[in-house]
Amino acid sequence: MRQIPMTRSCPFSPPDGATDEELGKVRLGTGDEIWYVTRHDLVRQMFGDTRFSSEVDGGAQGMPLHQAEPQPGMFIQMDPPRHTRLRRMLTGRFTLQRVNRLRPRIEQIVADQLDHVEKQPRPVDLVEHFALPVPSLVICELLGVPYAERETFQVASARLLDQNVSREEAEEAMGGFGVFLLELIAAKRARPGEGLLDDLLAGTDLTDEEVAGIAVLLLIAGHETTANMLGLGTLLLLQRPGQLALVRDDPEVAKTAVDEMLRYLSVVDSLLMRRASQDLDLGGTTIPEGDFITASLAAANRDPALCENPDDLDVTRPRTHHVAFGFGPHQCLGQNLARMELEIAYPALLRRLPGLRLAVPLEEVPTRDDMLVYGVHRLEVTW
Numbered sequence: 001m002r003q004i005p006m007t008r009s010c011p012f013s014p015p016d017g018a019t020d021e022e023l024g025k026v027r028l029g030t031g032d033e034i035w036y037v038t039r040h041d042l043v044r045q046m047f048g049d050t051r052f053s054s055e056v057d058g059g060a061q062g063m064p065l066h067q068a069e070p071q072p073g074m075f076i077q078m079d080p081p082r083h084t085r086l087r088r089m090l091t092g093r094f095t096l097q098r099v100n101r102l103r104p105r106i107e108q109i110v111a112d113q114l115d116h117v118e119k120q121p122r123p124v125d126l127v128e129h130f131a132l133p134v135p136s137l138v139i140c141e142l143l144g145v146p147y148a149e150r151e152t153f154q155v156a157s158a159r160l161l162d163q164n165v166s167r168e169e170a171e172e173a174m175g176g177f178g179v180f181l182l183e184l185i186a187a188k189r190a191r192p193g194e195g196l197l198d199d200l201l202a203g204t205d206l207t208d209e210e211v212a213g214i215a216v217l218l219l220i221a222g223h224e225t226t227a228n229m230l231g232l233g234t235l236l237l238l239q240r241p242g243q244l245a246l247v248r249d250d251p252e253v254a255k256t257a258v259d260e261m262l263r264y265l266s267v268v269d270s271l272l273m274r275r276a277s278q279d280l281d282l283g284g285t286t287i288p289e290g291d292f293i294t295a296s297l298a299a300a301n302r303d304p305a306l307c308e309n310p311d312d313l314d315v316t317r318p319r320t321h322h323v324a325f326g327f328g329p330h331q332c333l334g335q336n337l338a339r340m341e342l343e344i345a346y347p348a349l350l351r352r353l354p355g356l357r358l359a360v361p362l363e364e365v366p367t368r369d370d371m372l373v374y375g376v377h378r379l380e381v382t383w
C-alpha cells in the first residue's frame with residue numbers, strides 16, 4: 001500500500017501522486033491504513049455528512065488514530081449537537097458584515113507591519129516579519145489576548161503541527177498554553193475587557209475550560225493558516241510577474257485573486273480526519289464502520305470537474321466552489337476574516353515594496369513538507 005502523499009516536487013502543486021486515484025487506501029507514518037479521497041464531489045459529500053465523525057485524534061506525532069472524546073471547547077473535533085451548540089455562539093462574530101468592521105484596523109496593522117519590514121536590514125525573512133505577525137496581531141486583538149504573549153501560542157501551535165515532534169513535546173507545549181489561557185481567563189473574570197473571549201465569559205454559560213478550548217482553537221486556526229497563505233502566496237506571485245501586477249494594481253482583482261490562490265495553494269491539505277460511524281457509501285464504495293478517512297483538499301481543488309485548466313493560476317478567475325476552507329458543518333468559521341486579511345495584505349505589500357524579489361534561488365526556499373499546514377518556513381526577500 002502506498003504512503004499518504006506528502007512531498008511536493010513543485011512547491012505550488014498538490015503532493016506528488018495525490019491526484020492519481022479518486023478514492024483508495026493509503027498508509028500514514030503511524031502505520032494506520034486510512035481512506036484517501038481526492039475527487040471534488042466526493043470530498044464535499046464526505047465533509048457534508050457528519051456520520052463521518054470528527055471525534056478523532058492521533059495520526060500525527062507518531063500517535064495511532066483513534067476515536068476520541070474532544071477536549072472542552074474544541075468544537076472542530078466535535079459532532080452535532082455538541083458542535084452546533086458551540087459554533088452557534090461564535091458565528092455572529094465572523095459574518096461578512098461583522099468582519100467588515102475590522103477592515104480599518106486590519107489595514108492599520110498591515111501598514112504598521114510594513115513600516116517594520118522596511119526598517120529591517122536586507123534580506124528580510126518575510127515570514128518572521130510580516131506573514132506571521134499580521135494574522136497573529138489580528139486574532140489577538142479580536143479575542144482580547146495580549147500580543148506580548150504571542151510566543152506562547154506560536155510555539156505551541158508550531159509544535160502541534162510539526163510531524164517530527166514527539167507526542168510528549170506537543171502535549172507539553174499545549175499544556176503550558178492551556179495553563180496560560182486559564183490564568184488569562186481568571187484575570188478577565190476579575191476585570192473584563194473588550195475581546196471575544198470577554199464576551200463569551202460574560203454572555204454565555206460556558207465554563208472556563210470551554211472558553212480556554214475555544215481560545216486555543218481560534219488562536220491556532222486563526223494564525224497558522226493565514227500566515228502560510230501570506231508566505232507561500234507571496235512566493236507564488238513572485239514567480240508569476242504578470243499575475244502579481246494584476247493583484248498589485250487592480251483592487252477588484254485582489255478579491256478574486258485571494259480565492260484563486262486559496263484554491264491553487266490549498267495550504268490545509270490532508271489534515272482533516274474523519275471516522276465512519278457506520279458503514280457509509282462514498283461514490284459506490286463502502287467505507288466500513290470504524291474506518292478512518294481523509295481528503296486531499298489540494299487534489300480536489302485541481303479536479304478538472306471544478307474549473308477549466310485547474311493547474312493554471314488565473315487571478316481573474318471567477319470564484320469557484322473550491323474546498324480550501326473545507327465543506328459542510330465544519331467549514332472554516334474564520335473564512336471571511338482570512339479573506340479580508342489576505343485581500344488587504346497582498347496588494348499593500350506589493351505596492352509598498354514594488355521591487356520585491358527573492359533573495360535566494362527558488363530551490364532554496366524551505367517548504368513545510370514536514371508540517372500539517374503547508375507553506376514556507378522562511379521567505380528571504382529584498383527590494
Ligand code: HEM
Binds near residue numbers: 076
Ligand atoms: C487562509 C486561511 C484559512 C484556511 C485555509 C482555513 C482552513 C480551514 C479548514 C479546511 C477548516 C475545516 C476543518 C474541518 O472540516 O475539520 C477550517 C475550520 C476552522 N477554521 Fe479555518 N482556515 C483559515 C483561517 C481561519 C481563521 C483566520 C480563523 C479564525 C478566526 C479560522 C478558524 C477556524 C475554526 C474555528 C474552524 C473550525 C470550524 C468548525 O469545526 O466548525 N480559520 N479552517
